[in-house]
Amino acid sequence: MDKRLLEILVCPLCKSTLHLDAEKHELICKADRLAYPIRNDIPVMLIDEARSLSADEIN
Template sequence: MMDKKLLSLLVCPVSKAPLEYREETQELVCKASGLAYPIRDGIPVMLETEARQLTADEKLEK
């Protein structure tokens, strides 16, 4: 579970856009940059080198 207060403070380090928490994959997703940042042991890893590219289908998800 991601703390909503923390989520409201975090932005994508690449695009500076807001992030969306996806519980099923334990990631913070930025549709603007097309990147998904992993959450490891409850800690968001906000490094571009650790992020993965979203698939075309993931970019269309809510």
């Protein structure tokens, strides 16, 4: 994923910074405990498509 794109993307729910999990192909919002999928190198920034993260996954 392009680092410049990562710098401008924010969580659509709370507008906080997202963190890339390259291994799982997801963008992580630690504030809302959500993971947004990246499909075909395109981030899917829909709240309905995000998965909830457990407390262990946040670290």
